[in-house]
Amino acid sequence: MTQGSQRAPVGAVLFDLDGTLLDTAPDMVGALNTLRLEEGFAPVPFELARPQVSHGSNGLLRVGFPEAAGDALERLRERFLALYYERLADETALFHGADAVLAHLEAAALPWGVVTNKPGWLAAPLLAELGLDRRMAVLVSGDTLPERKPHPRPLLHAAGAIGIDPLACVYVGDALRDVQAARAAGMRPVVASFGYVCAADAHHLWPAEAWIDAPADLIGWLGSA
Numbered sequence: 001m002t003q004g005s006q007r008a009p010v011g012a013v014l015f016d017l018d019g020t021l022l023d024t025a026p027d028m029v030g031a032l033n034t035l036r037l038e039e040g041f042a043p044v045p046f047e048l049a050r051p052q053v054s055h056g057s058n059g060l061l062r063v064g065f066p067e068a069a070g071d072a073l074e075r076l077r078e079r080f081l082a083l084y085y086e087r088l089a090d091e092t093a094l095f096h097g098a099d100a101v102l103a104h105l106e107a108a109a110l111p112w113g114v115v116t117n118k119p120g121w122l123a124a125p126l127l128a129e130l131g132l133d134r135r136m137a138v139l140v141s142g143d144t145l146p147e148r149k150p151h152p153r154p155l156l157h158a159a160g161a162i163g164i165d166p167l168a169c170v171y172v173g174d175a176l177r178d179v180q181a182a183r184a185a186g187m188r189p190v191v192a193s194f195g196y197v198c199a200a201d202a203h204h205l206w207p208a209e210a211w212i213d214a215p216a217d218l219i220g221w222l223g224s225a
Contacts, residue, residue, distance in 0.1 A: 010225055011168035013105055014158055017116035017123060019054040019174040019195030021098055026091035028053050031084035032064045054175045054196040056117060057081060089129040097216035104219050113138035115158050117148045137162050150177035152184035179206045
């Protein structure tokens with residue numbers, strides 16, 4: 001018997017944000033390269049920076065300014081965040097096929113929400129700009145609670161806000177911490193292989209229940225889960 005067959009039917013789906021629900025890389029890497037130009041450096045190649053987007057400002061600044069530390073790094077972080085906020089939704093969009101997934105969940109009366117390490121002052125206006133705030137059941141940001149993923153508490157908080165047993169929740173993400181948080185919360189982890197992962201991540205070895213190569217693949221998986 002598989003683990004999936006031992007579970008209650010899926011009652012809600014939670015998503016990571018960057019690299020899972022939204023393709024934020026164009027705006028985040030764009031902000032990084034604007035900062036590099038301000039500092040007198042050439043832009044970094046998009047494909048080099050893209051896998052770091054799921055790791056937020058820390059990951060991107062490691063690529064863009066690997067020598068920076070201490071006060072210099074904090075100055076760069078503040079400027080990066082300011083530049084990113086100015087272009088929060090210029091090029092960001094749902095991954096292709098994700099809107100059909102959300103429509104499928106809504107038609108099936110399955111609530112969905114977002115649990116992200118992105119701070120609320122960035123996540124909330126971004127989701128509002130794309131009209132997703134009116135459709136989602138819950139948003140848990142990186143500063144909603146003292147703990148962040150891979151701690152399970154943000155996911156448990158989201159399930160509680162929806163009013164559903166965590167065991168009936170699926171969590172979709174593109175980072176190892178997403179899988180770890182889902183496992184610790186008792187949720188069913190699904191890896192978004194189309195997200196900001198690279199070969200070095202060895203994401204097919206993560207302890208997930210499923211790996212999807214496109215958002216629409218989630219619909220088929222849910223039908224058999």
